[in-house]
Amino acid sequence: MTQNSLPIGIFDSGVGGLTVYRALHDRLPNERFVYIGDTARVPYGTKSLATVERYAIENSLFLKRKGIKLLVVACNTASALALPRIREATGIDVVGVIGPGGRKAIEITKCENPKVGVIATEATVSSQAYAVAINRACENAVIMQTACPLFVPLAEEGWTHEAETYSIAAKYLEEMREFQPNALVLGCTHYPILREVIQETVGPDVKLVDSGEATADEVVELLKKRGLENPHEVAGDRELCDDLDHFYVTDAAERFARVAERFLGASPARLKALELYSGDEWQKPDR
Amino acid sequence: MTQNSLPIGIFDSGVGGLTVYRALHDRLPNERFVYIGDTARVPYGTKSLATVERYAIENSLFLKRKGIKLLVVACNTASALALPRIREATGIDVVGVIGPGGRKAIEITKCENPKVGVIATEATVSSQAYAVAINRACENAVIMQTACPLFVPLAEEGWTHEAETYSIAAKYLEEMREFQPNALVLGCTHYPILREVIQETVGPDVKLVDSGEATADEVVELLKKRGLENPHEVAGDRELCDDLDHFYVTDAAERFARVAERFLGASPARLKALELYSGDEWQKPDR
Numbered sequence: 001m002t003q004n005s006l007p008i009g010i011f012d013s014g015v016g017g018l019t020v021y022r023a024l025h026d027r028l029p030n031e032r033f034v035y036i037g038d039t040a041r042v043p044y045g046t047k048s049l050a051t052v053e054r055y056a057i058e059n060s061l062f063l064k065r066k067g068i069k070l071l072v073v074a075c076n077t078a079s080a081l082a083l084p085r086i087r088e089a090t091g092i093d094v095v096g097v098i099g100p101g102g103r104k105a106i107e108i109t110k111c112e113n114p115k116v117g118v119i120a121t122e123a124t125v126s127s128q129a130y131a132v133a134i135n136r137a138c139e140n141a142v143i144m145q146t147a148c149p150l151f152v153p154l155a156e157e158g159w160t161h162e163a164e165t166y167s168i169a170a171k172y173l174e175e176m177r178e179f180q181p182n183a184l185v186l187g188c189t190h191y192p193i194l195r196e197v198i199q200e201t202v203g204p205d206v207k208l209v210d211s212g213e214a215t216a217d218e219v220v221e222l223l224k225k226r227g228l229e230n231p232h233e234v235a236g237d238r239e240l241c242d243d244l245d246h247f248y249v250t251d252a253a254e255r256f257a258r259v260a261e262r263f264l265g266a267s268p269a270r271l272k273a274l275e276l277y278s279g280d281e282w283q284k285p286d287r
Numbered sequence: 288m289t290q291n292s293l294p295i296g297i298f299d300s301g302v303g304g305l306t307v308y309r310a311l312h313d314r315l316p317n318e319r320f321v322y323i324g325d326t327a328r329v330p331y332g333t334k335s336l337a338t339v340e341r342y343a344i345e346n347s348l349f350l351k352r353k354g355i356k357l358l359v360v361a362c363n364t365a366s367a368l369a370l371p372r373i374r375e376a377t378g379i380d381v382v383g384v385i386g387p388g389g390r391k392a393i394e395i396t397k398c399e400n401p402k403v404g405v406i407a408t409e410a411t412v413s414s415q416a417y418a419v420a421i422n423r424a425c426e427n428a429v430i431m432q433t434a435c436p437l438f439v440p441l442a443e444e445g446w447t448h449e450a451e452t453y454s455i456a457a458k459y460l461e462e463m464r465e466f467q468p469n470a471l472v473l474g475c476t477h478y479p480i481l482r483e484v485i486q487e488t489v490g491p492d493v494k495l496v497d498s499g500e501a502t503a504d505e506v507v508e509l510l511k512k513r514g515l516e517n518p519h520e521v522a523g524d525r526e527l528c529d530d531l532d533h534f535y536v537t538d539a540a541e542r543f544a545r546v547a548e549r550f551l552g553a554s555p556a557r558l559k560a561l562e563l564y565s566g567d568e569w570q571k572p573d574r
Contacts, residue, residue, distance in 0.1 A: 041327070048560075050538075149440060157437060252335045273335075
C-alpha cells in the first residue's frame with residue numbers, strides 16, 4: 001500500500017470529533033478515515049496537562065500503528081495542551097483544531113482591529129492556546145474567552161433546542177453578548193451541535209467559527225501541498241460511516257453508536273471497542 | 288499499628304464521594320479516613336461494566352496497600368457494577384452504597400406495599416442493582432427508576448438553586464412525580480447536593496433517601512459487630528478535612544480542592560495527586 005492510499009487518522013476524547021469527521025468526509029470523497037474516541041476516559045476538558053498529554057499520546061500511537069498518512073487531533077483540549085508532544089511522539093504530520101480555528105476567525109472578521117470571542121472547555125480556556133493562535137494571525141485582535149462546562153453534557157443529551165439550553169446559554173454568554181465579537185470560535189467539538197442556540201443567544205451579527213470545518217479546509221490544502229491525496233477514485237457514492245471508514249472506541253461502543261446516530265444521522269458500519277490500556281498496547285484486561 | 292487503629296478507606300470516581308466522607312466523619316469522630324477520587328477517569332456513570340470493574344479494582348487495591356481496616360465504595364456506579372469483583376480482589380470487608388440505600392428506603396416507607404423511586408446514572412439504572420436490593424428488602428415493593436445525566440455536571444458547577452436546575456429536574460422527574468413514591472433514593476453521590484431542588488420537584492410527601500448517609504449508619508454498626516472501632520479517643524475536636532484524613536486524586540488536585548470547598552466548606556489539609564496508572568501501581572508516567 002502506498003503512502004497516498006493510507007487513511008487519515010482522527011483522534012478525539014470521545015464522540016464530539018464526529019463533527020470533524022463529517023467535515024473531512026464531505027470535502028474528501030476519495031479518502032478513508034480511521035477514528036479513535038477515548039470513551040473510557042472522556043471528558044478531557046476538566047483534566048490536567050500531564051494527563052491529557054499522556055492520553056493523547058497513547059491514542060495517537062494507536063492510530064500510527066494502524067497505518068495513517070496524517071493525524072487530525074479533533075479534540076480541542078488535546079490540541080490546546082498536547083500538540084507538540086503528539087508530534088514528537090508520532091513523528092508524522094499532525095493537524096490540530098486550534099490553529100485553523102484561530103486563523104479562520106481572523107479571516108472572516110475582515111477588519112483591522114477585530115474582536116474575537118472563544119468558548120471552550122475549562123482546560124482549553126486556561127491553556128490560552130486560542131488566544132496565542134488568534135494573536136499570531138492578527139496581533140491587534142481583542143479576545144474574550146469563556147468556559148461553558150454544561151454545553152458538553154447538554155449536547156450529549158441531545159438537548160439542542162430545549163428551553164433550559166437557551167437559558168443556560170444566556171447565562172454563560174451574557175458578557176460575550178455585551179462584548180459583541182466580530183467572530184466567535186466554537187472551541188469544543190461538541191459546541192457545533194448547539195450552534196443554533198449559540199447564534200440566537202449572541203445575536204445574528206456574530207459570525208460563528210466551527211474549528212472542525214476550518215481544520216478540514218486546512219487538511220485539504222495540506223494533502224495537496226504534500227502530494228498525499230489518494231489518486232484512486234472511490235467507486236460509487238461515499239456515505240458517512242460506510243464500511244470504508246473504521247471507528248474504534250476505548251469503551252461503551254453501543255453508547256457511541258447511539259450518539260453517532262444523533263450527531264450524523266448514521267452509526268458506524270465498522271465500530272470496534274478496544275479493551276483497556278495497560279502499558280504499551282490497547283489489549284485485553286488481565287482477568 | 289493494630290487493625291483497630293487503621294483508617295477506613297473510601298473510594299469514589301471523583302469528588303462526589305465527599306458527601307459520604309462527611310456522613311462517616313460526622314458519625315465516627317475517633318476514626319481516620321483515607322480517600323481516593325479517580326479524577327483522571329471520572330465519570331464512571333456512562334462507562335461499561337468491564338471498564339468500571341477494572342478502574343474500581345485498581346483504586347481499591349491502592350487503598351488496601353495504604354493499610355485500611357474496611358473499604359467503603361462511595362461511588363454508586365462502582366457499587367452497582369463491581370462490588371463482587373472488589374471483594375474478590377481485595378479480600379477485606381467492603382461496604383457499597385446500594386444495599387444500605389435500598390434497605391433504608393424500605394425502612395422509612397413503613398408500609399406493606401411501598402412505592403420506591405430511584406434516580407441514578409445510566410449505568411446504575413441499567414444494572415438493576417437498586418431494584419434487586421430493594422426487592423430483597425421487600426418483595427412487594429413497586430419500583431420506578433430514572434437516569435438524570437445532567438444532575439452530575441449541574442452539581443459540579445454548583446448550580447444548586449438556579450432556575451435552569453429546577454427546570455431540568457422538572458423534566459427528568461415528571462413521571463416520578465406522577466408515580467408519587469413513598470421514598471426516593473438519591474442513587475448517585477452528587478445528587479444530595481441538589482437535594483432541595485429534587486424535594487421541591489417531587490413534592491413534600493416523598494421521603495428522600497441519601498444512600499451515603501444510610502451507608503454511614505451501616506458502617507457504624509459493622510465496626511461495632513466486627514470489634515473494629517478505634518479504642519483511642521482523638522484529642523481535641525475533629526474537623527472535616529483536617530490533617531488526620533488523607534486524600535488522593537488521580538488528576539487535577541486543585542480542581543478537587545475547589546469542589547471540596549464548595550461541597551464541604553473546607554478543602555483537604557492533606558491532598559496528594561497520584562501520577563498516572565501504568566500496569567500494577569500508581570506511579571510516575573514514563574517521560
